[in-house]
Amino acid sequence: MTHDLGLSGAHQPLHKSAQRLRWFVGAFEAQMVRTSSETGNRYGVDQAALGGVFADWLKSFNAQKPDDSADNPAYVGFAAGLMLRTLIRRAPVRVISEPVGADKTNPAYFWPEGYLYVAFCLNVREMVLEKDFNGRQKPGNDLTDTRTWWSFKENVGQDAALAIAFLDLFAGDKPEWSTPELFRSGRAREIAKRFYRHETREQLD
């Protein structure tokens, strides 16, 4: 499910590039191609809705940007969760066709659109952590567990904000279920002990 999307930050850190519409659309389209190739699902995307996803996400991203640079790696994970929440809310993608006889207990066919959104968010999360913060991501078994996906689809259908917590779960991180839409400063230090080799030196601006 996770892989390199082949998009670098070119002349600037990846987390900076990811704040531009051109990078976001390019990365999302690359993910669609990749996921289609891996699953046999065919997707259609509404470009205007995708533009809306980017704008909504950027607004939410800027609203809680941390002042303390030590929080930056954790904020990458939070920002990826915000993206998943926004994708689920705006629903820019619809599946056009699935392979005949697809196994519906497989997350890729149980919820093809959700699977694409999760794959995109996890991959961008991983890329930014690796390239800009020398960190890494360790997705757990929940990512492929059908029961988790049932719960995921049902819960985000009632409250899209829970997507932030579910993405943490899929990424092998500790989810914040009670107030997932609020970024907690200082969380980076808890997580860094387990996941990151170095903390950031740069501001996420």
Add this chain to the structure above:
Amino acid sequence: MPAGPTPQTLPPELNQTLQGVARLTAAMLLVDGDAPTMFGEPEGECPMMNSRDDLPLSLRMPLRDIVRGMTGIAGLGEKAVRNVLTVLPQPFETSLRSAIVELEAAATRFLKADITQGEIRRATRFVVGEGDDAHCCLRVLAYGWEQLQTSRRNTPELFSETIAATRLAFDRKTGTLDTGIVHACGLFDVLRRSGAIGLPPGLPVQRSAAEQAEVDVNLFAVMLWLLAVRPETLVADQSLLELSAVLTEVHRTAVISAIGNAEALAFQFAGLSEQL
């Protein structure tokens, strides 16, 4: 007594005349370049198509506008033209249709000719007040305008380079020497008020408030495209124009509200060009 034309054939000389007119016009459309009369010589050539030496430079910009007018009218009056064609005798209809098709194809090739990255960069420099190649900038703006008109399937509103150039020449004599986003805002305002964007004269169509808003949003999108950091390839740059339209559409309400307020417009241009 020599036999006259049968009902199924057009007299050869008339057919040749019709086809000749179409071919002559098509050949004229292979001319490109910019009029040097208003701003002095352009910084460099705009090598979009082959140049011909037998047409005065000063005619090239108006010629492009004439072609835009012809294609615009053809698009708007398609029904009327079709009605006229149906009352003509068959041979006339066939020949005229063929001539129109040839003319339209040449016009489309002419107007849709790809621009170069160098031209886009020169246009960008002019938009932020750092270059003098106004004609190249207007050519690129017209290109961007036409691309968005096509992709968004709007009512065809024409972008007249000639009118825009005339207005810009006047404005430059009386205007300030602003640079950056402030210059871009001034240029947006000049273009918007210049009358350079509109329907072909004489058409019984009046622009509604919604259509005016559409013009404003599209013009903003084209200028926003030029204000963004330039991608490395021409293909990426052309795609960026479409993304500029998407981003502008997402922020449509804020963009429309900002028009007429220089500070608010500058805020929108600066913020959205960073995001693009």
